[in-house]
Amino acid sequence: MSDDRSGQTRSWLSRLTQAFSDEPRSREDLLTDLRQASDDNLLDTEALTIIEGAMQVSDMQVRDVMIPRSQMVVVDARQTPREFLPVIISSAHSRFPVIGENPDEVMGILLAKDLLPMILEGDPEQFDLQSKLRPATFIPESKRLNVLLKEFRVTRNHMAVVMDEYGCISGLITIEDVLEQIVGEIEDEHDDDDDDGQIKPFQENAYIVKALTPIEDFNDYFDTSLPDDQFDTIGGLVTQQFGRLPKKDESVEIEGFVIKVLSADNRRIRLLQVSRSN
Incomplete structure (x- = not known):
């Protein structure tokens, strides 16, 4: 065998041996190998995404994914069931921090399922929240x-x-928030895929309305003719009436409707209670 041919054989054997003996020396090397395996159809794309998410989670802190304080849905311990139930029903969450007179005082967590006895007993005024x-x-x-x-x-x-x-x-975090960093967004039966469910009857002559409800849909539902030439949503129209971003529990009357802000942060209105004025 010639020296050239012998050298080529040793080089090929060296590469083959290297291919089977090399191990990833860093996280970047490991991810490169995993992505190559995915490209070669040896690893499912969804599985690769989960692995990458799991590796990323170990480098992330709570502050990176928490729900900021301004977007928290909370129950005020001073509220009556009639006052806090609209927010609980509309948010469709299962757990709610309960705050005291001081907004930084979290007295505990209210589970939505613990409200069932009150509903069955039919006496919300006697409900002991604490x-x-x-x-x-x-x-x-x-x-x-x-x-x-x-x-x-x-x-x-x-x-x-x-x-x-x-x-x-500064905020709150749920186990779902953490898992979504690994497997991607988790949707449930309460997540809206379209604009259905923007307006929900709450009690006699009262409705819960999402602030992003198009004015056209509002008009169709209530058989009204609120103007939509300047704003597309009912939240935008309400903000215009105030001349500023309104705060929670503030109310305004617009063409025969009393509209109360149920949920808002420092950037936008989220939820409204609408009733016809007498």
Whole structure:
């Protein structure tokens, strides 16, 4: 065998041996190998996405994915069931932080299912909110998501209140928020795929209306003719009437309707209660 041919054979054997003996030396190398396996149809694309998400979670902190304070749906312990039920029904969440007179005081967590006895007994005025509260879990913004996920599994908690370095509430996080970083967005039967369900009757002569409801749909539902030449949504029309972004519990009357803000943050209105004025 010639020297050239012998050298080519050794080179080929070296590459073959290297291919079977090499191991990823870093996370980047591992991801490269996994993506190559996906390109070669050795690994399902969805499986690759989950693996990448699981690896990413170990580098992320609670502050990266938490629901900010301005977007939290909470129950005020001073409210009556008639006052807080519209928000609970419309949000379709299962757990709600309950705050006291101080907005940074979380007294506990209210589970929506714990409201069923009140509904069955039919006496909301006698409902004792504080007796139904579950203990709240408090965590710092800096906690890593993989550590939090493990704690959620061990304690069987599904929600934690996030505190900043000054001891103030900065947001909240649920086990679903963590899992979505791994498997992608999780939709349930309450997530809207279209504009259905923008207006829901709440009680006699009262309705819960999402602020993003198109004015045209509002007019069709209530057989009215609110103007839609300047704004597309009912929330935009309400904001125009105030001349500023309204706050929670503020009301305005528009062409025979009393519209009360049920939920809003520092950027937009989210939920309205609409009733016909007498």
